[in-house]
Amino acid sequence: MSERQAEIRELAKAALSEGRVDYFIGWGTGYDNSQIVPVFVRDAGEVDELVWNPLAQHNLSVYLKRKMPESPDAKIGVCVKGCDSRTLVSLLQEELVDPEQIYVVGVPCDGVINRRAVEKEFSGEVVDILFDGGRVTATSRDGESKEFSREDLLFDHCRSCRYPNPLYQDDSAGDPVPEPEGEAGPIWESLEEFEALSTDQKSARLEEVFSTCIRCFACIHVCPVCYCWDQCVCRSRKPELVSQKVEAKENLMFQMIHMFHVAGRCPSCGACDRACPVEIPLYLLHRKMNQELHDMLGFEAGVDVEAKPALQTFDVEDPFGEH
Amino acid sequence: MKFLAEDKLQSLLKELANAAQVVIPARAEDAEGMVSFRAWEPGVEPELDVLLTRQSAKEFIFKQCEEYLTYHYTMEGETGVPEEEEEGSPGEDEDGLEEIAHETLRVEARVEAPPQVLFGLRPCDASGLVQIDNVFSGYGGFYFDPMYNARREATTILAVACAEPRSTCFCTSLGGSPSGTEGVDALFTPVEGGFTVEALTDKGEELVKSSAFVDAEGSQEEAAAKVKEEIEGKVDEAFGLEGVRENLQANFEDTEGWDELASRCISCGTCTYVCPNCYCFNITDHKVETSGERVRTWDNCFNPSYTLETSGHNPRASKRNRFRNRFSHKFWYYPEKYDSLLCSGCGRCITHCPVRIDLREVVREMGSPRVAASGEEA
Numbered sequence: 001m002s003e004r005q006a007e008i009r010e011l012a013k014a015a016l017s018e019g020r021v022d023y024f025i026g027w028g029t030g031y032d033n034s035q036i037v038p039v040f041v042r043d044a045g046e047v048d049e050l051v052w053n054p055l056a057q058h059n060l061s062v063y064l065k066r067k068m069p070e071s072p073d074a075k076i077g078v079c080v081k082g083c084d085s086r087t088l089v090s091l092l093q094e095e096l097v098d099p100e101q102i103y104v105v106g107v108p109c110d111g112v113i114n115r116r117a118v119e120k121e122f123s124g125e126v127v128d129i130l131f132d133g134g135r136v137t138a139t140s141r142d143g144e145s146k147e148f149s150r151e152d153l154l155f156d157h158c159r160s161c162r163y164p165n166p167l168y169q170d171d172s173a174g175d176p177v178p179e180p181e182g183e184a185g186p187i188w189e190s191l192e193e194f195e196a197l198s199t200d201q202k203s204a205r206l207e208e209v210f211s212t213c214i215r216c217f218a219c220i221h222v223c224p225v226c227y228c229w230d231q232c233v234c235r236s237r238k239p240e241l242v243s244q245k246v247e248a249k250e251n252l253m254f255q256m257i258h259m260f261h262v263a264g265r266c267p268s269c270g271a272c273d274r275a276c277p278v279e280i281p282l283y284l285l286h287r288k289m290n291q292e293l294h295d296m297l298g299f300e301a302g303v304d305v306e307a308k309p310a311l312q313t314f315d316v317e318d319p320f321g322e323h
Numbered sequence: 324m325k326f327l328a329e330d331k332l333q334s335l336l337k338e339l340a341n342a343a344q345v346v347i348p349a350r351a352e353d354a355e356g357m358v359s360f361r362a363w364e365p366g367v368e369p370e371l372d373v374l375l376t377r378q379s380a381k382e383f384i385f386k387q388c389e390e391y392l393t394y395h396y397t398m399e400g401e402t403g404v405p406e407e408e409e410e411g412s413p414g415e416d417e418d419g420l421e422e423i424a425h426e427t428l429r430v431e432a433r434v435e436a437p438p439q440v441l442f443g444l445r446p447c448d449a450s451g452l453v454q455i456d457n458v459f460s461g462y463g464g465f466y467f468d469p470m471y472n473a474r475r476e477a478t479t480i481l482a483v484a485c486a487e488p489r490s491t492c493f494c495t496s497l498g499g500s501p502s503g504t505e506g507v508d509a510l511f512t513p514v515e516g517g518f519t520v521e522a523l524t525d526k527g528e529e530l531v532k533s534s535a536f537v538d539a540e541g542s543q544e545e546a547a548a549k550v551k552e553e554i555e556g557k558v559d560e561a562f563g564l565e566g567v568r569e570n571l572q573a574n575f576e577d578t579e580g581w582d583e584l585a586s587r588c589i590s591c592g593t594c595t596y597v598c599p600n601c602y603c604f605n606i607t608d609h610k611v612e613t614s615g616e617r618v619r620t621w622d623n624c625f626n627p628s629y630t631l632e633t634s635g636h637n638p639r640a641s642k643r644n645r646f647r648n649r650f651s652h653k654f655w656y657y658p659e660k661y662d663s664l665l666c667s668g669c670g671r672c673i674t675h676c677p678v679r680i681d682l683r684e685v686v687r688e689m690g691s692p693r694v695a696a697s698g699e700e701a
Binding site: 120232246 | 356388490491583593626628637640673677679681684
């Protein structure tokens with residue numbers, strides 16, 4: 001891990017000092033040692049702010065969907081994990097990012113951990129998280145320490161990850177990690193429980209889950225492939241397609257629009273899920289859509305820069321009629 | 324001062340629930356186990372070990388979404404000609420034009436304010452409500468909101484002093500305290516075996532008449548005083564307030580500085596919706612055919628339509644400007660109008676921000692003279 005961190009710093013330093021990028025986006029330490037946040041490095045002398053560890057959950061390609069207001073022509077360096085590289089590929093497929101304007105450092109990844117899961121093991125506040133191989137030691141503010149296995153704390157989508165090495169990069173921070181073996185096929189087991197429900201039960205479950213949504217829109221703002229920004233149809237008041245009323249049905253409607261709009265471009269990176277302040281398992285929606293796209297069209301989002309997103313093309317051979 | 328034994332808490336909540344809705348912080352039963360305020364039911368234990376609920380309790384007074392009036396249009400002077408006949412004889416359209424129907428609009432205001440007791444707020448949450456009161460309760464001759472005030476009037480606030488502040492707590496930097504009493508009807512302080520209870524208002528006095536309370540012993544009063552002193556010392560100093568307002572004003576056009584602080588912000592509204600002080604709202608009509616309702620919902624300064632004008636111009640078109648507004652509102656605009664801060668230091672905006680934007684850092688940076696920083700940039 002520290003080898004990858006050193007590589008990231010080296011590559012960022014070279015790019016900044018040679019003037020190949022105006023700023024470099026990576027991960028750094030937040031307000032305490034248990035927090036990793038996105039950092040923007042503007043000076044080669046500051047690359048030591050860059051950090052890599054299994055808390056680096058943020059998908060930084062979100063900052064490419066719209067440039068910094070003060071510098072629309074800036075050249076940007078950015079770190080991506082395997083899953084992050086897939087949303088970047090989606091943006092490249094639609095020519096929303098100019099490959100000439102970006103410098104991509106790919107970071108081979110062994111999976112990132114769910115910090116919320118750590119916090120829930122304590123009644124107090126977790127202020128420090130340390131990594132040692134497969135072991136994770138978390139310490140709370142009142143001095144209580146607990147040890148966990150890194151494997152146990154991984155996000156679901158990391159456990160079933162098929163692309164631990166970035167699919168698009170200019171340079172790699174460290175050697176690639178071994179690709180998962182066996183038949184390449186997405187793993188959908190987390191949907192099974194939901195799939196087994198009757199239609200009425202499904203509606204009831206969705207209503208229950210979405211009644212807690214507070215419409216903060218963190219899910220769409222943190223989504224790299226959700227790029228309508230101020231023109232989002234879910235927030236438009238004229239026409240008002242989604243009511244301003246905050247209630248389960250309207251909240252679900254808003255999420256459904258998001259799901260359909262990013263279909264074929266969303267690789268279920270889980271950014272929406274992690275950002276949700278009320279912990280709605282949003283990635284299940286996107287996984288469901290990805291499962292459908294995979295089963296119907298054999299399509300996977302964000303794996304091939306030359307491909308077109310599934311719902312933006314039509315082929316008479318598409319097997320819609322058969323399903 | 325009164326004392327409530329730990330095993331009397333459930334019977335107190337039950338007694339209160341006879342006359343009012345009782346709201347407590349509780350842990351959800353699902354896997355996520357999130358702690359949030361919800362209506363008490365027999366057997367539900369208040370979760371007081373976790374310092375802060377996910378959202379503040381403002382939702383129970385200033386609702387995220389509330390219908391505050393309904394309206395209905397009725398037409399007068401109807402022709403009495405059935406629609407089918409009109410359709411069947413298009414040549415007679417001109418006859419119809421002579422009849423101009425008068426519209427009557429009937430509006431009904433809705434004020435629903437059943438009695439409620441909010442138990443287990445922290446002093447920062449209670450203090451946040453006082454800042455919202457300023458906005459809706461006619462401060463300085465400004466607007467008085469009947470709906471908000473009816474609900475406020477019907478609410479009793481029972482705060483519980485904090486036991487173990489988080490590193491992100493900074494109430495003391497803002498003149499608050501983990502055992503603060505602003506906006507509190509009765510303050511519960513955890514001591515050995517239960518809580519000492521101080522009635523602070525008439526509503527509080529009414530509460531402690533309950534047989535669940537006994538008079539606190541001298542040793543319990545001393546223990547409470549000690550607890551309060553200890554926790555106060557555990558809250559970190561985040562920043563000094565002196566000059567913050569003036570410096571925010573002076574740094575208003577420091578676009579580079581604001582851009583730098585806002586660069587990782589994703590411009591969502593989480594910070595404002597978990598905040599116990601933020602009160603911005605939006606109003607929309609929902610009309611179906613001739614009837615509709617007018618709804619008030621929370622809004623936030625990161626929302627693209629927040630300052631969008633009908634001309635299409637948006638004075639806060641960029642993320643930087645929206646970001647700047649949130650902090651300037653809390654530490655400059657609001658204090659100028661209401662003579663208090665629009666922040667009570669709970670730190671929720673920091674801990675729930677998807678990218679951990681740190682309000683303390685922003686105030687430290689932009690609430691200070693920026694001479695050194697601009698020298699560095701040059």
